[in-house]
Amino acid sequence: MILARSMIETIAAALSAHGLTLRGGFNFAGDEETPSGLSGGAARSVLLVGQAGAAPWPHFLRWKESQLQAVANPLDTWSREVIGGVANDFGARAVSPSDRPYLPFQQWAMRAEGLRPSPLGILMHPQYGLWHAYRGALLFEVEIALHEPRGVIHLCDTCVDKPCLKSCPVSAYSADGFAYETCLAHVRGQSGAPCRTGGCLDRNACPYGVDYRYPPQVQAFHMAAFAGR
Ligand code: SF4
Ligand code: SF4
Numbered sequence: 001m002i003l004a005r006s007m008i009e010t011i012a013a014a015l016s017a018h019g020l021t022l023r024g025g026f027n028f029a030g031d032e033e034t035p036s037g038l039s040g041g042a043a044r045s046v047l048l049v050g051q052a053g054a055a056p057w058p059h060f061l062r063w064k065e066s067q068l069q070a071v072a073n074p075l076d077t078w079s080r081e082v083i084g085g086v087a088n089d090f091g092a093r094a095v096s097p098s099d100r101p102y103l104p105f106q107q108w109a110m111r112a113e114g115l116r117p118s119p120l121g122i123l124m125h126p127q128y129g130l131w132h133a134y135r136g137a138l139l140f141e142v143e144i145a146l147h148e149p150r151g152v153i154h155l156c157d158t159c160v161d162k163p164c165l166k167s168c169p170v171s172a173y174s175a176d177g178f179a180y181e182t183c184l185a186h187v188r189g190q191s192g193a194p195c196r197t198g199g200c201l202d203r204n205a206c207p208y209g210v211d212y213r214y215p216p217q218v219q220a221f222h223m224a225a226f227a228g229r
Contacts, residue, residue: 002142004145008022011047014090019057020050020051020082021052022048023047023113023134024047025045025047025144026045026046026112026144026147028042028148028191033177036092038141040076043140044142045143045146046137047134048109048111049065049134049136049137050132051133052127052131052217053128053211054212059082061103063081080096093139097135104135104201105134106123107122112121112148113125113149114152115154118206119162124154124156126152126153127209127212129208130137131209131213132212133159141195160206163206164202167202168202169191170183170186184226184227196220196227200223204219
């Protein structure tokens, strides 16, 4: 049995009602070790679920405001609730990037949409630039009528100036990787207000996908979560 394209489109529509986007998918190779599906058998395929720009934000805010008390990790909780509901309706097992042990979401995402990492580590999307994210995945015990894409353009290859490596006041991103503690100390410190209120200056310096850039309040929300505030 194969999950038909028409069914995949119906799943995409169900996710889109919450501002979420179906972010491609693929069939696992026969010899690949895979997580379990809904019934406990090996998953044979995966559909990635995420966002393009800040589309889920109003849906998330409505949900958050309707909660009777403060919810820990609210965006993760909302994502699990919504994606879990869709999984339930379509016979899939929902998994999250925050599940432990970690699942290989970055590798899955690269296979599902043919993306590669930017110098910031975030995958570079040809349309959304750096303004997208993955919120979960649906695991199926059947194959799906989707295949791994080939030949997707990687914009960083032709970006000569790489402004994303030149805008951070403490040069947290470099060829050596990401200096997490340096970034965290700056974001928490007195001079970190621009990062706290408007988001990462390096990420905002990328010239691609600007139509999908998260509004400042969304970036501030993510920065507060990063800084533990
Ligand atoms: S600024 Fe250039 S190198 Fe950096 S993420 Fe954007 S396209 Fe890639
Ligand atoms: S959040 Fe601020 S300190 Fe951290 S990498 Fe981005 S610009 Fe640098």
